[in-house]
Amino acid sequence: MVNKIFCATRSGTSAKIVEVEVTFARALPAFIISGLANNSIQEAKQRIHSALQNNNFTFPPLKIVVNLSPSDLPKSGSHFDLPIALLIVLQKENFTPQKWFAFGELGLDGKIRHNDNIYPLLLDIALLCPQANVIVPKGGKKLFSPIPNLNFFYADDINEALEFIKQESPTPETYAEELKFPSFKINDETYYYHNEFELDFSEVKGQDIAKRAALIAASGFHNLILEGSPGCGKSMIAKRLKYILPPLTLKEMIETVKIQTLGNHSAFYTPLRSFRNPHQSASKSSILGSATQNEPKPGEIALAHNGILFFDELPLFKKEILESLREPLENNQLVVSRVQSKIEYDTSFLFIGAQNPCPCGNLLSLTKTCRCQDKEIKTYKNKLSEPFMDRIDLFVQMSETKENSKSSISSKQMQEEVFKAFKMQILRGQTHLNGKLNEKEIDRFCVLDEDTRNLLDQAINRFSLSERSIHKIKKISRTIADLEGSDHIEKPHLLEALSYRRI
Incomplete structure (x- = not known):
C-alpha cells in the first residue's frame, strides 16, 4: 500500500x-x-x-x-x-x-x-x-x-x-463552523454583514439626489459617476458607500481575503467589503496587475473584487487606464496575458468615479466664475470616451451644498433599505446582484409590461440608446422596484432610472 x-x-x-x-x-x-x-x-x-x-x-x-x-x-x-x-x-x-x-x-x-x-x-x-x-x-x-x-x-x-x-480519532484544536459576525439566512445560505459605521451618511449635508443614486448603486452594484464642484461631497459619499453594501457569503469573504493576501496585503475575515482608491498617478500595471509563471500580482482592479473601486478626479487618470476598465466593467473578469502565463482575475466590483465639471472646477458653481475656455472644457471631458461612459449605470450632477442644508438619512437607514432590496433579489432566484445580470438573466428578471415597454421605446428613439444602455436602464429599474418593494417594474421606476442616464 x-x-x-x-x-x-x-x-x-x-x-x-x-x-x-x-x-x-x-x-x-x-x-x-x-x-x-x-x-x-x-x-x-x-x-x-x-x-x-x-x-x-x-x-x-x-x-x-x-x-x-x-x-x-x-x-x-x-x-x-x-x-x-x-x-x-x-x-x-x-x-x-x-x-x-x-x-x-x-x-x-x-x-x-x-x-x-x-x-x-x-x-x-x-x-x-x-x-x-x-x-x-x-x-x-x-x-x-x-x-x-x-x-x-x-x-x-x-x-x-x-x-x-x-491517533484513530484525533480531536482538532480549532474548528470554526460559523464566523462571529452579524448575519442572517436566506434559503439555507448565511450572509454576513458589518453593522458599525465609522463614516456615516448623516454627515453628508443635503445632496438628496446623489445619496439616492448611491443607495441604488449599493443595492444593485451599479456603476456610478458623481460630477460636481470641489467640496460638494463627492468623495464623502463614495467613502461611505462601503458601509451600506449588501452582505457577503462565506465564499465571497474567502475570495476577498485570498486576493488581498496574493496582493501582499494583510487580510483577515471581515464582512466589510474592500474599498480601493488608487491615485490618478498610478501606473497601468498597478491598476491591472501582472502575471508571472508562479506568482500572480493582482492590481487594484482585482483587489476590488466584491467591493468598491473608486477613481477620484476621474479624467486625470491616464486614458489607457480608463480604456482598460472597459472589459472588467462589462465582463466582470480581467485576463492578464504574458508570454509565459495567462491569469484570470474576477472583477465583480462597484465602480465609482468622481470628477469636476471642468479643469478649474467652477463650471457648476453658483458663487465662483469658471476660468476655463470652451476648448479646455471639451478636452477635459473628452478624456472619458463614449464606450467607457456607456458602461456607467448612474450619472449624477451635484450642486453646491447650502449652509442650512440638513442630513436626510443615516447609513443605518440606508443599509436597511439595501438589505430589503438584496433579500428580494435572492428570493427571486438571482445568483448575481441586479447590476451584474447577463442578457438571459435580464430577460428573466427585468420584465416590462406593455405600457412600461412603450415608454422605454420612446426613450430609445429620442435619445438613441445603445443596446447596452437599454440593458442598464432595465437593471436600474429593477433595483428601484426592489427598493420600493415592488415585484414588477412600473413606469415611475423606469422614469427614475432614465433620469440617471447621461444623455
Whole structure:
C-alpha cells in the first residue's frame, strides 16, 4: 500500500490539491522527488534528512521516490517539507490518508516553521475540501484559527505532527463552523454583514439626489459617476458607500481575503467589503496587475473584487487606464496575458468615479466664475470616451451644498433599505446582484409590461440608446422596484432610472 498525504500548490490565483506519495525500493540509496517540483521543493531533501536524523529517526537506506501528483502541474513552496517527511517516517505504518493535509517548512532541528504561502492555500482548501484534517505550524495558529470548515491540528515539530496522524480519532484544536459576525439566512445560505459605521451618511449635508443614486448603486452594484464642484461631497459619499453594501457569503469573504493576501496585503475575515482608491498617478500595471509563471500580482482592479473601486478626479487618470476598465466593467473578469502565463482575475466590483465639471472646477458653481475656455472644457471631458461612459449605470450632477442644508438619512437607514432590496433579489432566484445580470438573466428578471415597454421605446428613439444602455436602464429599474418593494417594474421606476442616464 502506498501512503498518501495531501498538500496544495498555487496555480494562478487558485490552489490545486496535490497528492504526496512515497515508495521505497531495495536499491542503491537515493532520494528522488518527481512531479515538476521546483528548487524550493528539491532542496527539501537536505532539510528532511537533517530533521529526521536530529530527532532520532533512522533515514531508510533505500531508494526513496516521492511523487507529487498531478505530475504535469508545476509545484513550488517549502511547505511540502512536512508531508514528505511524515510519509518517510510512516513507511511501515498504515493510516487514513484521505483525511489528512499537511503544510509546513522543516528546520534542520525538526521544528515546523510557518510560511506565508500557506494561508491563501488554506482558504481554497476550506472551499474545496470542507471538514478536512489539516496539520499546520503552531506559529500560524492565530492566523489560521478563524478559517472555517477545517479541522486544524497545530504542531511545533515533526514529533507532534506524527502523534496526530497516529491517533484513530484525533480531536482538532480549532474548528470554526460559523464566523462571529452579524448575519442572517436566506434559503439555507448565511450572509454576513458589518453593522458599525465609522463614516456615516448623516454627515453628508443635503445632496438628496446623489445619496439616492448611491443607495441604488449599493443595492444593485451599479456603476456610478458623481460630477460636481470641489467640496460638494463627492468623495464623502463614495467613502461611505462601503458601509451600506449588501452582505457577503462565506465564499465571497474567502475570495476577498485570498486576493488581498496574493496582493501582499494583510487580510483577515471581515464582512466589510474592500474599498480601493488608487491615485490618478498610478501606473497601468498597478491598476491591472501582472502575471508571472508562479506568482500572480493582482492590481487594484482585482483587489476590488466584491467591493468598491473608486477613481477620484476621474479624467486625470491616464486614458489607457480608463480604456482598460472597459472589459472588467462589462465582463466582470480581467485576463492578464504574458508570454509565459495567462491569469484570470474576477472583477465583480462597484465602480465609482468622481470628477469636476471642468479643469478649474467652477463650471457648476453658483458663487465662483469658471476660468476655463470652451476648448479646455471639451478636452477635459473628452478624456472619458463614449464606450467607457456607456458602461456607467448612474450619472449624477451635484450642486453646491447650502449652509442650512440638513442630513436626510443615516447609513443605518440606508443599509436597511439595501438589505430589503438584496433579500428580494435572492428570493427571486438571482445568483448575481441586479447590476451584474447577463442578457438571459435580464430577460428573466427585468420584465416590462406593455405600457412600461412603450415608454422605454420612446426613450430609445429620442435619445438613441445603445443596446447596452437599454440593458442598464432595465437593471436600474429593477433595483428601484426592489427598493420600493415592488415585484414588477412600473413606469415611475423606469422614469427614475432614465433620469440617471447621461444623455
